Amino acid sequence: MALTSLLRHQRRELAMKLVKRELRTSPVHSLTGLPEPEIRTLYRMQHDRSPPSGPMPSASSFFSSRKNQAEVTLFGALYRHLGGKRIHRQLSADILMKAHDLYRAVHPDDGDGKGLDFTDAWVIARDLKSGATRFLPCRQCGLDYLIADHVDIPPSCPFCFFRRLRKQKEGR
Ligand SMILES: [Zn+2]
Structure with a gap:
């Protein structure tokens, strides 16, 4: 050949x-x-149908709530775990597929449209490569979380946010 x-x-x-x-x-x-x-x-x-058209999902839609931010962080952590520092230089289809499979093992597609689909995963990988989305270390819990510019939520850790929320509820 x-x-x-x-x-x-x-x-x-x-x-x-x-x-x-x-x-x-x-x-x-x-x-x-x-x-x-x-x-x-x-x-x-x-x-058996045409591919969807129209605008691609954007970073701001992934950071519209703390729950979404935690979800994006989960995927980003799996992707970075598999790809290492390479993810900031190149977008490998192979690593992306493996990372999304792992993510779907934790958050299966129940047909409810919730969670990150494979196109969402690609957008996150693209933004990690360009630097539009990046990891920040949380000084409180020690985990790295994801954040992007021009989003509605404050640039802080989603996991500590939920921990504080739970504490408040328990304190009532
Ligand atoms: Zn934290």
Whole structure:
């Protein structure tokens, strides 16, 4: 097999895996280099419908509440655990898939649309690479939590927030 067709085969195979996870067309394109029309065809073959269009989810939607921030932090911690420092330089589809599988083991997709889907995971990985989303160490509990610029919640630890909340409730 010629090198170019081998590469093409590998790209298509990777695109197929990503499409099965319902990753949106533009991230599949950026991870595989496959032309977008070809990706949309793969998507329709796999899911019997067109891939979703419209704007991608943004960092601000992930940090709209403390619960969401904790959820994003959970995924980010798994992703960083598997990818190490590389995650700030490159976005590896392989590590992303492994991290999302681990995340789904903790927070299964119950069909309720809750939790982070694979496209959300890609957006978080992209923002960790660019620095738009980053880890900060919590001086109180020692865990690293995620935060982004221009979000509604204060830049502090979600876990300590929930701990304080519970203490307040118990103190009543
Ligand atoms: Zn904390």
